[in-house]
Amino acid sequence: xxxxxxxxxxxxxxxxxxxxxxxxxxxxxxxxxxxxxxxxxxxxxxxxxxxxxxxxxxxxxxxxxxxxxxxxxxxxxxxxxxxxxxxxxxxxxxxxxxxxxxxxxxxxxxxxxxxxxxxxxxxxxxxxxxxxxxxxxxxxxxxxxxxxxxxxxxxxxxxxxxxxxxxxxxxxxxxxxxxxxxxxxxxxxxxxxxxxxxxxxxxxxxxxxxxxxxxxxxxxxxxxxxxxxxxxxxxxxxxxxxxxxxxxxxxxxxxxxxxxxxxxxxxxxxxxxxxxxxxxxxxxxxxxxxxxxxxxxxxxxxxxxxxxxxxxxxxxxxxxxxxxxxxxxxxxxxxxxxxxxxxxxxxxxxxxxxxxxxxxxxxxxxx
Numbered sequence: 001x002x003x004x005x006x007x008x009x010x011x012x013x014x015x016x017x018x019x020x021x022x023x024x025x026x027x028x029x030x031x032x033x034x035x036x037x038x039x040x041x042x043x044x045x046x047x048x049x050x051x052x053x054x055x056x057x058x059x060x061x062x063x064x065x066x067x068x069x070x071x072x073x074x075x076x077x078x079x080x081x082x083x084x085x086x087x088x089x090x091x092x093x094x095x096x097x098x099x100x101x102x103x104x105x106x107x108x109x110x111x112x113x114x115x116x117x118x119x120x121x122x123x124x125x126x127x128x129x130x131x132x133x134x135x136x137x138x139x140x141x142x143x144x145x146x147x148x149x150x151x152x153x154x155x156x157x158x159x160x161x162x163x164x165x166x167x168x169x170x171x172x173x174x175x176x177x178x179x180x181x182x183x184x185x186x187x188x189x190x191x192x193x194x195x196x197x198x199x200x201x202x203x204x205x206x207x208x209x210x211x212x213x214x215x216x217x218x219x220x221x222x223x224x225x226x227x228x229x230x231x232x233x234x235x236x237x238x239x240x241x242x243x244x245x246x247x248x249x250x251x252x253x254x255x256x257x258x259x260x261x262x263x264x265x266x267x268x269x270x271x272x273x274x275x276x277x278x279x280x281x282x283x284x285x286x287x288x289x290x291x292x293x294x295x296x297x298x299x300x301x302x303x304x305x306x307x308x309x310x311x312x313x314x315x316x317x318x319x320x321x322x323x324x325x326x327x328x329x330x331x332x333x334x335x336x337x338x339x340x341x342x343x344x345x346x347x348x349x350x351x352x353x354x355x356x357x358x359x360x361x362x363x364x365x366x367x
Contacts, residue, residue: 001029001351002027002028002029002030002348002351002352002353002354003028003029003348003351003353004025004028004029004030004178005029005030005351006029007025007029007030007031007088007089007181008030008031008032008033008086008087008088008089009022009025009026009030009031009032009033009087009088009089009090009091010032010033010035010083010084010086010087010089010090010091011032011033011034011035011061011064011091012035012090012091012092012094013091013092013093013121014041014042014043014093015041015042015043015093015136015166016043016056016060016137016163016166016167016170017093017121017166017167017169017170017173017197018091018092018093018119018121018170018173019034019041019043019057019060019061019170020060020166020167020170020171020174021091021119021121021169021170021171021173021174021177022034022064022089022091023059023060023061023062023063023064024170024171024174024344025089025174025177025178026062026063026064026354026357027063027344027353027354027357028344028346028348028351028353028354029351029353029354030089031065032063032064032065033064033065033066033067033083033087034061034064034065034066034067034360034361035067035068035069035080035083036066036067036068036069036363037068037069037070037071038068038070038365038366040052040068040363041057041061043056043057043060044057044363050336050337051336052362052363053333053336053360053362055339057360058331058333058339058341058359058360059339059341059342060170061360061361062331062341062357062358062359062360063354063357063358063359063360064358064360064361065361066361066362066363066364067083067364067367068363068364068365068366068367069366070366071102071104072102076366077103077104079367080104081112084109084112084113084116085112085113087113087116088115088116088117088181089116089117089118089119089177089181090109090116090117090118090119091119091121091173091177092118092119092120092121093120093121093122094120095122095132095134096122096125096126096127096131096132106118106120106192110190110192113190114189114190115184115188115189115190116190117177117180117181117184117190117191117193118190118191118192118193119173119176119177119180119193119195120192120193120194120195121169121173121195121196121197122135122194122195122196122197123135123136123139123140123196123197123198124143124196124197124198125194125196125198125199126194126196130143130198135197135198137163137164137165137166137197138159140165140166140169140197140198140201141159141160141164141165141201142157143198143201144165144197144198144201144202144205145202145205145209145210146160146164146165146201146205146209147159147160149205149209149224149225149226164201165197165200165201166197168200168201168204169195169196169197169200169201172195172200172203172204173193173195173200176193176195177193180193208225208226209225211225212224228277229242230281231310232284232285232288232289233285233288233289234288234289234291234292234293234296235289235290235291235292235293236292236293237293237309237310238293238309238310239288239293239296239297239307239308239309239310240307240308240310241284241288241300241305241306241307241308242306242307243273243305243306244270244306245270246268246269246270248305248306249267249268249273250268251303251304251305251306252284252303252305252306252307253267254299254302254303254305255296255299255300255302255303255305255307256284256287256288256291256299257287257299259283259287261283261286261287262280262283262284262287264276264279264280267280293309293310296309297309317340325343326343326355327342327343327345328340328341328342328343329341329342329343329355329356329357331357331358331359331360332359333359333360334359341357343355
């Protein structure tokens, strides 16, 4: 059994952040009811799909049971009360005040179930000047500074081409829920958790994305993180490589066969590499361009260098390390056939996470 076995989760959330947080708890052994409105979770119809099941929906809702209620209808409130009494954890990501306006907010639910852990996920927080703004991932990237870290050569901000803020918020929420459950073991009492996309994204981005704004007093200037990063052109695609530490440069030079172009003794120290970075980067580019990705990977693995091929999305599925780790599983989605999902990434020695997730729930009419 997984470490969350015996924990019951009522997932009222939509899109990605809340559902993914609940899915992680399910992977770790929790039982979960996905509670939807009659219209269903909007992400059911987003992206590639079959019928009313999108790949995203299946990925973040696999292994949950489904139920449908219309909480705007008072006739459905009794069933909702039963579900609250059943649950250890409730996850919602409505706009601030939505549940309170229905008369079903945290205070009311904690009267029914004083041990309830209520996790509320919002874009900008439960209050404040932005609290009424609807927040999707690009909005959170813009506000948190993540878009600024993706600036191009002309210093124009850009977007990370994935739902990075949604997903880091999901992981933040999952960790917060487990911490609150641990605290409940000591106190016997539930509590409300507020997790915002803005707060989660800033905390995630801060260590390196904001390091030039960390010291309050003036500090030695340094290029923004990532400004010197690049991918390198091989004969048949691209690779990523780096050499922050001196030993890593030596390993990279070994991986490339100790070429004369990288023999400059100044390259062997971080200060020398920084001072001669233009010459160094030109030399590396020249050596990488002579080789295929397979040849480069052989060198990286033999020398223990910092480097790897750049996989296309399709190539990820066939990558030898991905296969070795068993990163990809399939869900039997009934009439829709098998659907690939990512394996839960955490390995527990005695309470293993689920390695055969169940299907995502179909949308059913209210009982």
